[in-house]
Amino acid sequence: MVVVLAKPNLVSCNFPTLKTLKSIEPHRTTTTTAAFASKCCLRLSSFKFKPLVVTKPSFALSSFRKKGTIVICHDSSNKESEVGRSVDEGGRDWTTSILLFLLWVALIYYVSFLSPDQTPSRDVYFLKKLLNLKGDDGFRMNEVLVSEWYIMGLWPLVYSMLLLPTGRSSKSNVPVWPFLTLSFFGGIYALLPYFVLWKPPPPPVEETQLKTWPLNFLESKVTALILLASGIGIVAYAGLAGEDVWKEFFQYCRESKFIHVMSIDFTLLSTLAPFWVYNDMTARKWFDKGSWLLPVSLIPLLGPALYLLLRPSLSTSVVAQTPAESE
Structure with a gap:
């Protein structure tokens, strides 16, 4: 013995x-x-x-x-215990990623083949009017449609402020900035592939990075205030529109591929925003004080914009967490 x-x-x-x-x-x-x-x-x-x-x-x-x-x-x-421990640490539940991937595939298929497309020539005309490529010809654009168009231009900025830097991936080599750049043109259809590949927690942030572009712009309270004020003005413009204007807009949604696809984009961006608000809130260790903003973030655009204005400034000691600490 x-x-x-x-x-x-x-x-x-x-x-x-x-x-x-x-x-x-x-x-x-x-x-x-x-x-x-x-x-x-x-x-x-x-x-x-x-x-x-x-x-x-x-x-x-x-x-x-x-x-x-x-x-x-x-x-x-x-060796056996070390191997088992490394397997446990490297494991990942892919269920959410698979579901998001299936959602993205279904969306691409729907907007490509199943969405209504009864007025293609009118869609081109509306797009030129919204891009100011067509002069004043006496036609008055639908106020709700104009409001939705400008709100879609603000959503990429909201997601950029939520995903940089707390929505980056430390366990994968997939950068977030290409998807955010494409979201200015493709909206949620460009962001969903990154959500599929996203693997938290965020990587460490250097003190010098917080003072350089784009983090200094995205972390600025001035940017958040302008975003919130713009959102309030656009929503008020649509809210003051009459009942006939809203009925006309819904009619456009049933006929126009352009407006139909844009409305789906707006709906999904509004639906997923509260999750990224929660992710940013927990990364900044502000959940105890800011949890009341989670139900507020359900309000399209205005809720996340209010959170971005009230959230605490980013601290390197908060974001620079190792995977073990985050778990």
Whole structure:
């Protein structure tokens, strides 16, 4: 029978501090390799180890490695436990990513083949009017349609302020900025692929990065205030429109591919925004004080814009978390 430590540790026979311990009584009579190796497994009563366990000789020592005059005891369970731990840390639940990917595929298929497309020529005319590519010809654009068009121009800025830097991925090499850039043209259809690939927590942020473009612009309270004020003005413009204007807008949605696809984009951006508000809030460790803003963020555009105005300034000590700390 051999006495070994219950918790596998590396104990060297000529570890310098062991010579000063009174409780160590090494054997001096053996010369074989096995006897010399047993010398390494000593009972250290002055240290706070787990209770000693008596096991059979076949399980006592799994291997010996000799380096010069140092023989180190190894336990075969070390590698197994390390491998198991690395697998657990590297694992990921892909359910959400798969569902988001299926949603994105279904959206692309729907807008390409199933969405209404009864007025293609009128869609081109509306697009030119909204882009100011067509002069004043006496036609009055629908106020709700104009409001939705300008709100869609603000949504990419909202998501940029929510995703940079707290929505970046530290466990993948996929950058967020290309998707945010494309979202100015493709909206949610450009952002969903990044949501599929997103793997939190965010990487560390240097102090110098907070003072440079684009973080200094996205973290600015002036930017958030202008965003909120613009949103209030646009929503008020649509809200003051008459009932006939709203009925006309819904009629456009049923006929126009352009307006129909844009309305779906607006709806999904509004639906997913509260999650990213929550993600940014927890990354800044502000959930206890700012949790009341989560239901407010359900209000399209205005709710997330209000959060961006009231949220605390970004601190490197908050964002610079290791994956272990975030878990």
